[in-house]
Amino acid sequence: DTEVTQTPKHLVMGMTNKKSLKCEQHMGHRAMYWYKQKAKKPPELMFVYSYEKLSINESVPSRFSPECPNSSLLNLHLHALQPEDSALYLCASSQRAGAGADTQYFGPGTRLTVL
Amino acid sequence: GQSLEQPSEVTAVEGAIVQINCTYQTSGFYGLSWYQQHDGGAPTFLSYNGLDGLEETGRFSSFLSRSDSYGYLLLQELQMKDSASYFCAVRDKKAGNNRKLIWGLGTSLAVNP
Secondary structure, three states, X not given: OOOEEEEOOEEEEOOOXXXXXXXXXXXXXXXXXXXXXXXXOOOEEEEEEEOOEEEEEXXXXXXXXXXXXXXXXXXXXXXOOOHHHOEEEEEEEEOOOOOOOOOOEEOOOEEEEEO | OOEEEOOOEEEEEOOOOEEEEEEEEOOOEEEEEEEEEOOOOOOEEEEEEOOOEEEEEOOEEEEEEOOOOEEEEEEOOXXXXXXXXXXXXXXXXXXXXXXXXXXXXXXXXXXEO
8 A cells, every 4th residue: 555645635625624634554654744835836745744753844834734643644634824824734654764756656635725 | 045047948759768867065965865756646756866877767767977066767668657857855954954855946848649
């Protein structure tokens, strides 16, 4: 199984709402990632969890709160978002660090619209 | 800083060969990866060069020259389904940061009949 799943596929929320994005992988990967992607731009790294510990936070505003309940699951909690946060949110996983490609496998993404 | 440069757009016809170049300025990295992303889809891994030289995977090949700070993705026998964005990326070698990919801005490839 080389699949990363994400729910929901689409999400529309108001600026006062609280919502969560979910990501799951069953490849035994020990690193999981959240990216934000705007149209015609590369993915922009937000957070990395390595062995269920937060290892990279790219100075993301606190209205985004990641959580890694176990090695297969990754959540992104959203609160008091701004319209400019509307984007495609991608989850990815990879097997190992060290030398080599550390290929990242991406989920299909959640298309988020903030009104 | 670290940066990767790619052409923003490339157009080609079915059956042709196209080369997408990636030049980079980085202080240290593990290798050069290429990802493909169709409109509305997620990035998918295509190829990786850890060492200098050519890697071939079916119709796609990728090349790296560390001495020239340069790599490319070569797509042969182009098909309409190859129309997509192509990103080169390197993995940061800095301690504590080696899970981070540095991405190029992407090349939008349009394959015409």
